[in-house]
Amino acid sequence: MWRVGVRRSFKFLLRPTSRQAASLAACLEDHRQLYNAALEHRRTAYRKAGVTVRYGDQSGESKHIRADDPDGQGRWSFSSQQATLRRLDKAFAALFARVKAGRTPG
Incomplete structure (x- = not known):
């Protein structure tokens, strides 16, 4: 019988080969670059044109980015890159929620 509300977690030891x-x-470096580029895109668009860039906009552009940099x-x-862009979107949502609540952003 399963108990409701019980969470199980598993840890796996990762021992990759050198390759x-x-x-x-x-992969980590490319996703870091994607995150930082998407962040800079949002900041620049808002600073220069007052335009808010959202996840959907950046996700749509990723098809062209992938084609230009095979x-x-x-x-x-593509799904891992979407997850990176969603993580950025979630960070922005949390930031603005803190600002709206009157708490210190950061």
Whole structure:
């Protein structure tokens, strides 16, 4: 019998080969660059034109980014890149929720 409300979690020890570790590091670096570029895009659009850029806008542009950079951003799954952009969108939502509530943003 299952209890309602019980959460189970599992931890797996990751022991990648040196080739896999290099691939994971490259994936992390490319996703970091995507996150920072998307953040800068939002900041610049608002500063220069007063335009708010949202997840849907950036997700739509990612198809073109992937096509222009097949050996960089194009080599990773589209869904993982969407998750990175969603994480940025969630961070912005939390920031503005704190500002609206009168708390210190950050």
